Each structure stands twice: as structure tokens, then as C-alpha cells.
Amino acid sequence: GQNIDQPTEMTATEGAIVQINCTYQTSGFNGLFWYQQHAGEAPTFLSYNVLDGLEEKGRFSSFLSRSKGYSYLLLKELQMKDSASYLCAVRDSNYQLIWGAGTKLIIKP
Amino acid sequence: DAMVIQNPRYQVTQFGKPVTLSCSQTLNHNVMYWYQQKSSQAPKLLFHYYDKDFNNEADTPDNFQSRRPNTSFCFLDIRSPGLGDAAMYLCATSGDRVTGANVLTFGAGSRLTVL
Numbered sequence: 001g002q003n004i005d006q007p008t009e010m011t012a013t014e015g016a017i018v019q020i021n022c023t024y025q026t027s028g029f030n031g032l033f034w035y036q037q038h039a040g041e042a043p044t045f046l047s048y049n050v051l052d053g054l055e056e057k058g059r060f061s062s063f064l065s066r067s068k069g070y071s072y073l074l075l076k077e078l079q080m081k082d083s084a085s086y087l088c089a090v091r092d093s094n095y096q097l098i099w100g101a102g103t104k105l106i107i108k109p
Numbered sequence: 110d111a112m113v114i115q116n117p118r119y120q121v122t123q124f125g126k127p128v129t130l131s132c133s134q135t136l137n138h139n140v141m142y143w144y145q146q147k148s149s150q151a152p153k154l155l156f157h158y159y160d161k162d163f164n165n166e167a168d169t170p171d172n173f174q175s176r177r178p179n180t181s182f183c184f185l186d187i188r189s190p191g192l193g194d195a196a197m198y199l200c201a202t203s204g205d206r207v208t209g210a211n212v213l214t215f216g217a218g219s220r221l222t223v224l
């Protein structure tokens with residue numbers, strides 16, 4: 001079966017850096033997405049990786065290694081508003097999105 | 110602003126009483142999706158439309174139906190809600206099903222409570 005694994009919950013301190021990992025086992029690969037979801041709200045798009053390497057976008061960066069079936073989302077200079085769930089999703093060979101359950105990130109002052 | 114709008118944001122219904130959730134979009138996107146998301150779980154795709162072409166996921170219960178009368182609107186009908194159907198229902202759109210960074214744009218969601 002297809003599977004996306006992410007830690008359930010992480011805690012970090014305001015101003016610090018946190019890395020949220022995602023490992024995947026899917027039938028083929030056509031891109032990996034990271035979404036942010038605040039409690040009770042809809043997911044919003046953060047990043048997209050289809051080639052190996054690091055994609056940087058402001059305070060957020062996302063890394064992909066296709067050979068390892070691995071990605072991470074790196075958040076720098078954490079702010080209280082970054083408290084949210086972060087969802088990893090992989091598009092498989094049938095172009096279906098396979099979603100992880102999300103990582104709840106708690107930011108402490 | 111172009112966007113995806115869902116109504117109602119909160120819906121309370123009784124066990125077995127039909128419910129309809131609506132979604133409208135001003136993005137002129139071809140593809141519309143309905144997801145079910147329960148607390149701390151991954152969004153679960155129920156079905157999607159590519160234009161008028163309806164695609165039902167194999168494990169979507171018959172209790173869930175959908176209509177897309179035109180490009181802008183899509184409806185989710187839950188014919189006989191059970192307690193297990195209490196969830197957030199997310200509507201999303203995308204310009205195309207497969208191309209490149211095919212980003213989904215989500216509505217704010219409709220939270221369904223079943224009493």
C-alpha cells in the first residue's frame with residue numbers, strides 16, 4: 001500500500017529552527033507538496049518539490065531526496081503564528097495525491 | 110479576490126437527516142474536489158470532477174453524492190448522516206489534474222456535527 005509518515009507532534013521555541021520530516025512509499029512519484037493548516041481552517045500551499053534538492057522560499061525551505069523517499073520542511077526564525085499542522089502530500093504515478101496525517105507544530109515563547 | 114467559498118461553515122444535523130454542503134469558485138478551475146478530514150487525520154478524497162467528468166473514489170460510501178451543475182459550483186450531499194460522518198469537509202480546486210506544480214486551492218471548509 002501507499003504510505004506517508006510524519007511525526008504526529010513537535011514542539012519548538014519562538015525564534016528557533018525546526019525540521020519536519022516526511023517519508024513516503026508510493027506507487028511512483030510525480031511531486032511532493034507541503035501544506036500548512038491552522039486549527040479549524042483549510043490547508044494552504046507552502047511548497048512543491050519534484051527534483052532532488054532544496055527549494056527555499058523566505059523562512060521556509062523544503063528538501064527532497066527521491067532515492068530515499070524522504071523530504072523535510074525547514075522553518076527558520078519561528079513565529080507564534082507558525083503554530084499549525086504541516087501536511088506532506090505525494091502525487092503518485094496515477095497523479096493521485098496521497099496525504100500524510102500532518103505534524104502538529106507547537107511554538108512556545 | 111478569486112477564491113473558493115464553502116457554505117455553511119458549520120452545519121449541525123440529526124442522525125439520518127440529509128445535508129447539503131456547497132462550494133463555489135471564482136478561479137475558473139477545471140477540477141473540483143471534495144475531501145473529508147477528521148481530527149488529526151489526513152484529508153480523504155471522496156470524489157472529484159474534471160469539468161463534468163465525475164470520478165468517485167472506490168471506498169467512498171454510497172451515502173455521499175455530488176453534483177456539479179456548472180464550472181463554478183459543486184455540491185456534496187450526505188443522504189443519511191451517521192455519527193461517523195462528523196468531520197470537516199473540504200472543497201478544493203485546481204487548474205488541471207496533472208500538470209506541474211498542480212496546487213490545490215482549498216475553501217475554508219464546512220464542519221459537520223451529527224447529533
